[in-house]
Amino acid sequence: MTPAIPQIDPVPLPAPAALLWFLLLLTFTLHVLPMNLVLGGSLIGAVARWRARRGQLHDGELARWIGKAMPILISATVTMGVAALLFLQVVYGRLFFVSSVLMASLWLAVVPLLIVAYYSAYAVAFRGAGASAWLSWLVAAIVLAIAFIYTNNMSLMIRPGAFRAMYLASGSGFHLDTSDPSMLPRFLHVVTGAVAVASLGIAVLGVLKRRADPAFGGWAIQYGCAWFAGATLLNLVFGVWFLASLPSATLLQLLGRNLIGTSLVASGIVFALASMALMMGAGQLRDPSHVVLGAAAALVVALVFMIATRDFVRRSITGAAGFEAPRWVAPQWIPIALFAVLLVVAIALVGWMIAVFVRSGVKARDGKPAPAREGVSV
Amino acid sequence: MNYPLWALPAGGLLIACVAIVHVFISHFAVGGGLFLVLAERKARRERDGLLLGFVRLHTRFFALLTLVLGAVTGVGVWFTIGLVHPAATSSLINTFVWAWAIEWTFFVVEIAAAMIYFYGWDRLDARTHMTVGWIYFWSAWLSLAAINGILAFMLTPGGWLATRSFWDGILNPTYVPGVIARTAAAMALAGVYALWTASRSADGVLKQKVAEYAIVKWITPMAVVLPVSLVWLLAAAARAGVPVAEIFGASGAGWGTALRTILRGSTTGLPIAQIAAQVLLAACLASLVLCGIVLARRRQYGRPLAAALMVCAFAALGAAEWVREDLRKPYVIGGYMFVNGVRLPSAAAAAQPPAGTAPDAFSVEALDRTGVLPASLWTRLPAGGAAPPGDVRALAEGAEIFRLQCSACHTVDGYLAIRPLVRNASPTTLDATIRRLAATEGDVSWSTAGVALRTWRNRRMPPFVGTREERRELAVYLARLGGSGSASISAFDAEHAGGAKFFEDNCSMCHGAEADFPFDAKGRSPAALYELIGRLPSINDAMPPLEATDIERRALAEYLATLTGKNKEAVR
16 A cells, blocks of 8 residues: 655754764663663563562562662653654654554553553562562563553554555554564564563672672572573574564665665674673673673673664665655754753763762661761751 | 544543643642752751651652652653644654753753652762752753743744744743743642641641641742733733633733633633633632631641642642643644644745745645645545445535544534534535634735734634535535534535525626625625625615515525635635
């Protein structure tokens, strides 16, 4: 069917398209890192809480740590996601708004679902070891449902050829992108990848806790390695399935016809395999700290390449459907400069606040009082 | 038209529900931030452990409410406006992406500071803790100041309409009073929320302390600043061309007249705006009375009283937002885009796209030329197969035109129902009414800079856009909705043909489109014209009296109502 792409707004693009595109990828990467920890972490956390009920001591400690971190990770995911959504709407708004309307009822359901998951995560965090297992499972189930809705929208928005027929069938906003052969492998790839990232996060937690609690630290490294290896091996299957499900023209570009596309996908795979190799090796070492941190760095690089590959695929498919960036560009340089300056200030302020917070924890552990509780005059 | 419409009755109500909940929390997130840090400073300076304990408890409530419900409903507003009004959202994003990006930097600091302030009670020293509190407040307030620019722009875009300049758009005529009004609302809400937390305490001394602090220092000053800033905002909007008095149904200018009209009601203007204004006044009054009761029972007030105050504050803030939205009608972006996504053509002075760019297909003039149905990407008419009979097709097209142009606000039988409005109306009457929904003041071109609207009974409706064919299809569809079961295109055409033929035979030599005195109905109704043509010599003694049967006179009047001199529309 002929792609139905809305007309470009009669206002100029407020920045060079390349800058908006770069910020989209940057903010999306910053969103994906905590999002993976939330998605994968909530699943591993729920399993850990279930195992803890069966008497597994370290699982209980792990579940407590994940529960404690979850509200902060959700907050980081939402905060970074806001910026990614903003730049997505500028760069791909004409596709994204349409796909969102086609699945409007489900898309909007993300908001109440997230509120329930977020409050449940706080309940788990506040109750600590006493939190009930079903709350952890509820958080994991909701986060998984949100991931499914997001995958559908991101997958549907690059198929403008399907828009009109779907809208003619129903405008009530309950469409999913189930007719797209790449949607399911994409979802499985994303979820399994998130589990891999979160399990590496657990290994890093083990590295950080190793000195204070050697038994738990060592166990967390081994446990994270095991989850990571399993998830990454499984993801090789899902990744190949996802690649094979792409339109043939795009697939051929990734398999040699386009140098950039091929380099991106190959680099992503190489770094993911390097990360896996390091993690599997880490399990054999007496002090695997540096290797685990190296694996984490390799995984972050792999993630960046995969995000770039995802964008390459999106550009390839939407470009073939006739989607073009606006040619009318009138950069708002002063607001752009103001944004850049304020971003630096924001990073500095957040960095300072985190630093004083972390330092205060070290002081408290060293036996000094926490004066904010003491009513000290200022 | 450019985007598909989500089949949700009264989508505007959904936006209102999500937005009002968000605004009620996000304003607290600003005012409450200042309240926390100032209350903490007061407690520390006075070495008041009781008050400090209260501030700590209030911080927990504050963080859980603002970080979760406040932040996520903010995302919810984004989601909702994109779903209900993608065309407007797209325009705003393309114009103000950097305003939102700047606001995001404040948001990042705000969220981080809120978390560290909350968790920092156990870890940070007092000075650092309060510094984090100040960082929180200023980032939250700057976030408000940035978003206010976009909200105020939607009401009064000011110089942006001509210059398309970012700064003209943000620093628009209602920006400053808007920031002051929102800041005042945030401060007052901080007091109201503090009373809610204190009401849960069993300690009478603490209750008294918080009641006196919240009401005397936070709510009472804002009871003065808020109305003053709102009047300033309304005056600035009126100066910028928003017909504030008309919308409230006031017959003349002046605040006394407007206030009296709001209290008494009016048969003209926007009824919902008038009700919202009444709710606003009543809720503010009730809030002040409740504050008085809290002060009188300062050691004993409990949750019911505090909850009642919260409800009144919620109603007041919600009604104020509702009034702001209604002041904008029939625009979603003042002077730029109507609520149904139709744009005004760019003013000649505005920056123009480079050569080769496709012209705007969704401006009033473009849609009048091409028609709504051919221009829309998302019509849901049956395609292919044998063409249905004329009347069946026309009714389906009329329904589709209603969906595309009217359903942004109206439902058939629910919210702002159209059926009662068209009950027992004839297609011809509806045709003439639709044509008069809105026009430019002085019948100037839609692309004239600073164009003002003249709307039917000041109801603040957008103009009908589309071809003459589409208008009569909509009229017939609405007549059917209103109960005229026999309404059809063929009957409409026959009725019109009678009037047109009579005009052609008897009047066109002097009043035809190309004659010396082309006729212009100037928005008069068929009934007014029926009366007028019954006394032609009294209008101009050169005119002969009308010689016609009553049926012919009625048909002529209906036809005349469709004629406009300036637009020289093609009449049937």
